[in-house]
Amino acid sequence: MTELAPVLFLSHGTAALLQEDSRVRDYWKKLGQDALDHGVKGVIIMGAHWNTAGGDHRKIQIAMNPTPDFMPLIASDPKISEGFEPNPDLQTGQRVIDMLCNAGVHAEADTKFNWMIDSQIAIVGMFGVKSPPITIISQNAYWDPFFHSRLGAILRPLRKERYLIIGSGGGTHNLYRTEWKYSLGWKDVFAMESPPDDETLEFRQSIEDVFCKNGAGPKLRRGLARLMKHPYFRDAHGTDEHYVSACFAAGAAGELDDEGTETVLGAEVWELRSQCEQQYVIGKWPPSWRIKSAVSG
Template identity: 50%
Template sequence: MAPTPVFFYSHGSTMMLGEQSSSADFWKQCGDEALAHNIKGVIMMGAHWDATSDRLEVAMNPSPGKSPVAYVHPSKYVNYKLEPDLPTGNRVLAMLQDAGFNAHANDKFEWIHDTYLILIRMFPEKCPPTTIISMNARFDPHFHMKVGSTVRPLRNEGYLIIGTGGAVHNLYRNRWAPMLKYRDNFAQETPPEKWALEFRQSVEDCFTQNRGPALRRAVTRLMKHPQYRDAHATDDHFVSACFVSGAAGDWEDEEQEKGRLGAETWELTNMCNSQFMLGSWPGSRTAAATA
């Protein structure tokens, strides 16, 4: 089986679950294509769950709840049934342990909006079997790249690998007033600031101009970018991009087409939600859309 595509999604604010956008349209399109190709399940790393010390954790709660989502009506998510994939979770756990990671099962983890927001948008009718891997709180880019590399073989079995975080995601530098006053997360009273535009462009260049191991080097190197700390006050929304680079950056992936920016949605003036697809489905291409 040809390897499935890999995705890096910027999930943005919680309101991305409730409001329509080109990013939401792209997520749905990607989900439809995944179902058309009969994926076996989804392997995800988000931005809101990290394990301390040198640990990794794999979500193994058979009946997980959902953390509440601010500024979104409960009807958008409370009745969506989550489908934890425990057999694949055990496989992923064994793969990580065999690769030398201090990986453990977490049978109490409640799912957070960074992952189920994406699943609801991609697969609104039914959640596919899903395995969630935590980050590690040391946020080492090469560590997380290796995690992606470790689970990469599952692409050849029909699993979809997704990282969710943010291209530009600094909560301290967003303009919150339109959202707090008027529930308008897409208001742009002023253009994005220069640092946000600069880093956003660098993220696009890395994902769209590199393949194979060059992709891994380019993405992990972004954490040394002069505007990185402006764009990411904390590292949690970026290391899932390093995870994705590991899953899509093998020598074999040099034969794939370059990554593509599928959609982009700006929120809160300085938050850039870029959506990237790495690789392609056999015989098809995902049309690009921007907003």
């Protein structure tokens, strides 16, 4: 069997997750250390806040700014991200553009793109202020689940080269139903007076079932696309952008050769009452890739 890097679907949540004590914060650190211990070559990440608009349903952009600025992580202690500098991977970015264009995708470079929190939170949570080289991919604003799954499938071969592919979004993410009063008044994103709505809880269980009961392979790709027709999808996701990055991740682990690969829900926490910040890992780092310094440590 071909050795492949795992694929992640991470709910990036708010920047408060970087400082508040939770399983998610601890799990992010574990994921990052695990990647470093196995010689990760770079990270290819699709967030949820960068969407390529217009009339072209096959167009996306790749971040190719050599000196990008970045958004302040205002919901967390500034000391957590103090000294953080983006580490854009322009060489891999161009390679990603070429791979996508050769497959019929209208991919182009964005040389002015500045990093946003949908990528930053996950990157800082995993690697701290010094990350591996990063390639950021936009979504297409038509949010076609099959198209975004195909993007992941096109880039799947990079997993053989120790690239970590990440979709950053949300398990449930409906800003029309979030409750901010405890966050704004007491800086507590976990507080809630009542449990999440039944519809949100039902969808949260459905996405876990699709990931964990199907595992990797074509069933995962089809299952996540089908969930956009779930009767409670719109209750759980007021808009589509925090969901289709899951389809991107599924595409990167959605071939027949991926069948039998275990998918785990490693951690989750509820924020702002309605946001379920689930963290999924598809596959494992091959033991043979573990670097000697990590073994001896």
